[in-house]
Amino acid sequence: MIQTTTRVEQLSHVTERIPTFVAVGSFDGVHLGHQAVLQEMISEAKKAGARTAVLTFFPHPKRVIQQMTEPYYLGTLDQRVALLAKLGIDLIITHPFNEQVRQTRAATFVDELCRYLDMRQMWGGNFALGYNREGNIPFLRKLGEARGYTVQQVDTMVLWQGERVSSSRIRRSLLERDLVEVNGCLGRPYCVSGTVIGGKKMGRTIGFPTANVDFWDEQLLPAQGVYATYARLGEERHLAATNVGVRPTVNGSAVTVEAHLLDFDVEIYGRTLHLEFINRIRPEKKFDGLDALKTQIAADVAQVRQLLASD
Template structure:
């Protein structure tokens, strides 16, 4: 696939700036036929703050007959700027793209964040979007800061760039939750505390995890509570260890589940597993893809004296799940 720098630079009418990680194929897929209104960011989680931004993007685009589009950065810039930090994601890239489209974007362009892209200034990005994607309106979030060094005065710089290159700039006010700006960091904090009701409120939907059903040690089966274990990406953010009331979707069925996310200390295991006992279900679903929507926390993880004590606790946990989700 041809590199964007080679495809777009040079020759008559050469652009004064190119976006180094864009390919001509990506542009062909993303670029709207007419003008576009655009937002740019990571958008991890596509939480209610992001949804507010997408709503305003759609309003501005509809008012001008433009196509609303999103440029989403992946991987997270911190992986390049601070390689000693490993970020955890609230959504997979696939889910993020789907949520952005469902939120009102008519096109979404994933832009690979590289060390080369980190050196592009905010003004160069704006000019590139204006020329390559026919951007007529840029909608900014309340804390917009992008381009080399992520300057705090990005909104003012964008307004000056808009005057120079011929596009409008609109900035929205922050969406507050409990007096604090709704952010991906806020969602991760609530998730790390196991406060799934707060997570659901911040996201506007339950938090989900998905992956193929894989074989475990089948210890749950020996105590009367068989489980479906799923394998998720290593970079996915997980809630605090414990037992959760969940709704599972697998093999075309929607089921209620009691999900344990933890290290199974009763059996001295160190790795984190995600295992769900599906209520009132029997069947072979190995290798099927299963999604669990995490509704509420039943209890934190703890060790038990042995299998019998664990079975008694799981019986109680399942009863709580029935009360919560029936």
């Protein structure tokens, strides 16, 4: 039987009230730690014949509470939903986080989970919910005695290279140019997606045409530089040399993400391109002219082939 996932945009949009095991949180990145909690919940729900659900907040609570404006996310909301669905979650609720939700008392929020989902178990790690994070584990467990649910706090601490996996660690590693650590904590390559849009076509004039990706400006990009990447177009996957930066040789200023797909010469404007970042080749730098840039890109392409040849 093929597993299908239902997605709704807020809790009150859930139409079927059946016994449900639910995990509540932001799940930004859906990293190895998140995966461990959710896989254990799925296993236990199957034994109990219960539905599995994830209630994930968007925007991230920190962006509302701390009024953050700089890039922060480890992927788009659609990417998050797709990753959760791939794990086998039955119901995904992309609940809005706003001032009203921020002010909601924990008991009220729990009552809504019980009302719309028939929540039987709440899953998570070291989490809290509700106004001022009053809904900590002891609070939620005591409330569960009256509301008919239990709280399953997963104590499994997922480590990578001896350190706990977390979204904040991944963000730090991105800024520190450590893609090996980023991908290790995620359990997959870091991905930046977007529609291919028109650019200045400078790459084509020097023999290395690039796809200019209209990325989401709230996502945290890898540090500026040139990367060995995989470029996915639907079911196709191509090797690519991808530049993240301002293109100083041609006096650029705004940050762009441009990928040169190797051995590929097809018009792809308007299509969605997914770039999977495997390794950083070098920092971005300004060259003396286009000839020097062309020589360097040729060397970059050769290095991409070498790095990704075994895959």
